[in-house]
Amino acid sequence: MLFYLVKRLGLAVAIVVLAVTLLFIMIQSVPGDPAAVVLGPRATPEQKALINEKMGLDEPLPVQLVTFFGNVATGDLGTDVFTQRPVADIVFGQMPYTIILILTSITWAALIGIPLGAYSAIRRNSVIDKIIGVLSVSAIAIPSFVMAVYALLIFAVQLNWLPAIGLGEGFWGGLRHLILPAFAVGVGWVGYIARIVRASMLEVLGETHIRMARSFGLRESRIVFRYALTLAILPTVTVLGVGMAHLLSASVFAEVVFARPGLGALIVQAVDTRNYPVVMGTVLVTTALFVISTTIADLINAALDPRVRESL
């Protein structure tokens, strides 16, 4: 297990370095001049050159890349070209909002999706199974941003039950402001999780140990929850880990539509203004988040399933 952990961490670092390097090359190859954006239309070429020098953009690409990773190793993600604030402060300041949004979205989706999928599998081919199937596929098929816009119009504008934008004050205020974005980001995942759990449950329910448990006369609820669902849930855990990347993307639209701060909104602005240090810092952190979440999913899988543990 320890070797596995070390191996996964090594791989994680390699993925982060590769992703950031690729992005570094990409953003340098597209047109755009951060100095022009920073200084505005009145800037002279000399002032622009000075800014480029300050940002290290006058150096050759490999030098810039090495400098960037060297700084990252010391915890320095650079400086925002506009506000002169440390990028690390900006990124880590915005990160909790995105993580809270993602975790809330995925949690409520799992809390509803898993029972729905399990119930569907137990009542296979029943009317309720078919209704859940139709609803699940519909939830997956409707784009999240469409869901977001309509949820906003219905619950915030028409009914005035929930606030439309921002984070809110305090715990309850924050919770109220989280409902609509988390609903929009997570609703597709309800259907997705329900379908995965259903398929997985059907497979597990047909296995020998379940038939054996039934022949021993164990209660059906014990068979379902203790022996079937714990195994059937494993693919869902893996999918949720990988799904972090999708959720990070989904958080971009949610943060824009609901005017919430977060990494998604931050990166969109930074790319638009060619704010390279913020782009790089945000991508570094989001890539790391993705790698960490997949690693955690693998470790949870290993902890839940002895077969996975043994194969390590």
Place this chain on the structure above:
Amino acid sequence: MTARTRFTLDRRRFLQSAAAGTAGIVASGLPLSQAIWAQEGKVLRVRSYADINKLDPGFYQNAYNVSVMNCIYSGLMNYKPGTDWATELQAAESIEQIDPTHIRFKLKPGLMFTGGYGEITAEDVKFSFERVILQDSPMKDDWGPLNRVEVEDTHTGVIVLDRPFVPLWNVSLPYGVGHIVSKEAVLEATGDGGDFGMQPPMFSGPYVIADWRPNEVLILERNPDWTGQKPGFDEIQIRPIEDPQTAETAYRAGDIDFTHVSLSSLEQLNQRAPENTVIEERPSLYYVYLGMNMEHPKLQDINVRKAIQWAVNIPQLLEVAYFGYADVATGMIAPGLVGHRDKALIPPEGDLEKAREFLAEAGAEGLQLRIDVLNQAKFTTMAQVIQAQLGQIGIDLQIDVQDAGSFWTIGMETEGERWKDMQLILQRFSMVPDPFYATTFFTCEQVGNWNWERFCSERFDALNREATTVQDEEKRAQMYHEMQDLMEESGAYRFLTHEGAPFIYRRTVLEPATRPDGRALYRYFQPV
């Protein structure tokens, strides 16, 4: 011993209380979410189209930053809220032009900086204005030929110019660089008086920054040390919402009470405005035009450029892109400003026959061109209309949509060879209320910097220099008329529109105060 009161709440009582509470809220006219979470005090909740990123007035860059600076700093004078361009005294008790290059001001006594930095003095005014030049700020042109500020006594000083500079009254004094900061505070914070970025070491206006949560909200609170005119609201919450549709939704949901809206929403808003909402439309200072790179081989012949100018039917284009809510521009300079032309040289509708004649004269039948546009719906729509219009005279136009970072460097020589490849471009620039600010980007010196059409005229440059010194408004206007004529005659420009600046607000909450172009002056907003 503490006395306790025991409350019992059965179902009937609960329903009675809930019904009474809801009825109260409904009667108050507040959206439910707003009523439940409303806070004490007079709070103004508004939207900004971007988050603040610069609070040093000497180095300001954007209008949305200046809107905040207006609240936290004071200038000698400011724009007077209303529908006509005018200024009024702010920190100055008096200000007068002694001669064309000398302006004497006298400060109101007793106006204080926060943080224990004392009274606002003429020495602070001198420091605030001169540092813009001394620190080589990108905004130093706003001060034009400022030479120095002479301090006469604690409250009196004289602004000394190298030559007359009329925009000083319209831009320098009432706008960004005209705000006053404390010499002592800034030197303490920066060492050399340079850019203090996002960390104001003091405030000199009716509000102070209470909290800034990046990308979420900026909260301004009353400045307890402020001795000037008391502002209307106790607190101002400015929420950065980039997308206008999101802002409109936030307004409808009751999360904000004042926002600018897009022209494309006006039709719907006019038909179904939210309750207690006032919709106001103001002429904006933006200028949108179709530009042509005069040095591109395909566009070097003036007849080709003129063919394009005459082929573009502006009313048709505005009807599609702005749903008929934007007026045709006659030049760069918007209505209400000195130098605004009554009409352009080429009629708004153009003339296809004339366009075909120019194209035939150039011998450029079957011409293929490209237009670069910003990735926003209105610009891509306009480009598509232009594509169709040019198609009528046989020009095949390809549309190249670009993101902001890429678009705003297309014509810059510092960005390599891209400018050579630029052909047509759909441009939109913002303005401050002086014509100098528009024309100054189209001089020969600006070719390859912001003058992407590469228009260069000695006469234009001479007029541009001279027009800043002419105090006679009529004469000055004529000079700007001629400059716009020269631009149009070059064939490189087809001026399209100034767009518009509609905004909405809840009349039960506030009475807004804006400049004639709709820009909000929050410090003068009044609660209802």
